[in-house]
Amino acid sequence: MNQIERLSVALDDRRYEILIGEELVAGAGRHLAPLLGDRRVMIVTDETLAGLHLGTLERALEDAGIAAEAFVVPAGEASKDFATLQQLCERLLAAGIDRRTVLLAFGGGVVGDLTGFAAAILLRGIDFVQVPTTLLAQVDSSVGGKTGIDTPQGKNLVGAFHQPLLVLADTGILSSLPRREMLAGYAEVAKYGLLGDAEFFHWLEGHGHAVVEGEPNALRQAVLISCRAKAAVVAADERETGSRALLNLGHTFAHALETECGYAGELLHGEAVAIGMTLAFELSAQLGLCPPEDADRVRRHLAAVDLPTGFERLGGRAWNAARLIEHMHKDKKASGGHLTFVLARRIGEAFVSRSVEEAQVAQLLTETIAETAPPLDLAGE
Numbered sequence: 001m002n003q004i005e006r007l008s009v010a011l012d013d014r015r016y017e018i019l020i021g022e023e024l025v026a027g028a029g030r031h032l033a034p035l036l037g038d039r040r041v042m043i044v045t046d047e048t049l050a051g052l053h054l055g056t057l058e059r060a061l062e063d064a065g066i067a068a069e070a071f072v073v074p075a076g077e078a079s080k081d082f083a084t085l086q087q088l089c090e091r092l093l094a095a096g097i098d099r100r101t102v103l104l105a106f107g108g109g110v111v112g113d114l115t116g117f118a119a120a121i122l123l124r125g126i127d128f129v130q131v132p133t134t135l136l137a138q139v140d141s142s143v144g145g146k147t148g149i150d151t152p153q154g155k156n157l158v159g160a161f162h163q164p165l166l167v168l169a170d171t172g173i174l175s176s177l178p179r180r181e182m183l184a185g186y187a188e189v190a191k192y193g194l195l196g197d198a199e200f201f202h203w204l205e206g207h208g209h210a211v212v213e214g215e216p217n218a219l220r221q222a223v224l225i226s227c228r229a230k231a232a233v234v235a236a237d238e239r240e241t242g243s244r245a246l247l248n249l250g251h252t253f254a255h256a257l258e259t260e261c262g263y264a265g266e267l268l269h270g271e272a273v274a275i276g277m278t279l280a281f282e283l284s285a286q287l288g289l290c291p292p293e294d295a296d297r298v299r300r301h302l303a304a305v306d307l308p309t310g311f312e313r314l315g316g317r318a319w320n321a322a323r324l325i326e327h328m329h330k331d332k333k334a335s336g337g338h339l340t341f342v343l344a345r346r347i348g349e350a351f352v353s354r355s356v357e358e359a360q361v362a363q364l365l366t367e368t369i370a371e372t373a374p375p376l377d378l379a380g381e
């Protein structure tokens, strides 16, 4: 099916479109030419995309008369760092970009966050376009303008809000995405149901496997509903002064886990979010805020599609609740010594809380580590 869905992200002072369809990379020139005119395009992508799909994008731009050059960074979370940002900025400056140059992020959330941040700071801000190629990037990171990099102190601690000119989400390109990455993106899809749309979560309980298998109709529906939800939240609170923080469901736990793992690929962001959302519902249930059956339902569904819900797959290190809580204190949303959590009253009704007792979090983490983390094999030490 070649139908294109169009959504709009309406901000206070401007709006941009999200296009969702199956052949948008091959047809990128048609959508970009009217927007960009004769502006020069610098494609930023990673090594995997360069090997698989960059040629298709380059031909599409060339056919539309758009002058483009490509800049390739290593694939994976480790590229969302100062060193890669510096190299990218220096290469783009050496290539002679000016304020009319447009960056085009062609890749997953890593390329999108990195390119968006480079666009935010180069020449004090130039335009960029998002062409997301992972499920996670199509349903989440390409929309909303959060850009940035990780630091050893924590996830996304250096960054800027910088909105793209356009998002082109080609669901067809997901056919080459490895299953593990598809699942990681699915965690952020499920997040929209869990935070504000119980009906969508119910739909996912029936169609989640089809989404993860890449069945075209299920996938399109999941991307569409997710982008619609994200666009609405961002339009209501672009700079996260209030309700946008709901998009952080599971992320206080997730970011602490990712920081502890060192962004090395052992734990993907979406996998961390799946564990984090399970813990956020469990915490809500333990605090008497949410029915325990809802917390069980969340865990069951995430496990049923094969996402992690505890520390089972995170062997080889001595997990420590206090250390994870230390990481949480460095999160952007912690303030005045208080941790921030997105909790739930039920599936589809999340809220932001700054009043969770640290001891309660420590107890939940300690129990979960004891119950699910593989024992440390000390034999080889």
Ligand SMILES: NC(=O)c1ccc[n+]([C@@H]2O[C@H](COP(=O)([O-])OP(=O)(O)OC[C@H]3O[C@@H](n4cnc5c(N)ncnc54)[C@H](O)[C@@H]3O)[C@@H](O)[C@H]2O)c1
Pocket (backbone or CB within 6 Å): 046, 047, 048, 049, 052, 075, 076, 077, 080, 107, 108, 109, 110, 111, 113, 133, 134, 135, 136, 137, 140, 141, 142, 143, 144, 145, 146, 147, 155, 156, 173, 174, 175, 176, 177, 178, 181, 184, 185, 188, 269, 270
């Ligand atoms: N800015 C935001 O609002 C926001 C939202 C959610 C997540 N994020 C960030 O996004 C990042 C994670 O993004 P991600 O999950 O897309 O990871 P990613 O960008 O590392 O991509 C995952 C892997 O898939 C490969 N890949 C990408 N597209 C492919 C395709 N079509 N076929 C085959 N392989 C392909 C990549 O090369 C990479 O190895 C994290 O850093 C996270 O913090 C940001």
Ligand SMILES: O=C(O)C(=O)C[C@@H](O)[C@H](O)[C@H](O)COP(=O)(O)O
Pocket (backbone or CB within 6 Å): 140, 144, 146, 155, 156, 188, 240, 244, 245, 247, 248, 251, 332
């Ligand atoms: O867009 C948002 O807002 C989100 O919180 C989306 C999250 O899925 C994403 O991981 C985001 O990068 C987290 O933001 P942060 O501000 O907590 O770093």
Ligand SMILES: [Zn+2]
Pocket (backbone or CB within 6 Å): 140, 188, 251, 269, 273
């Ligand atoms: Zn996320």
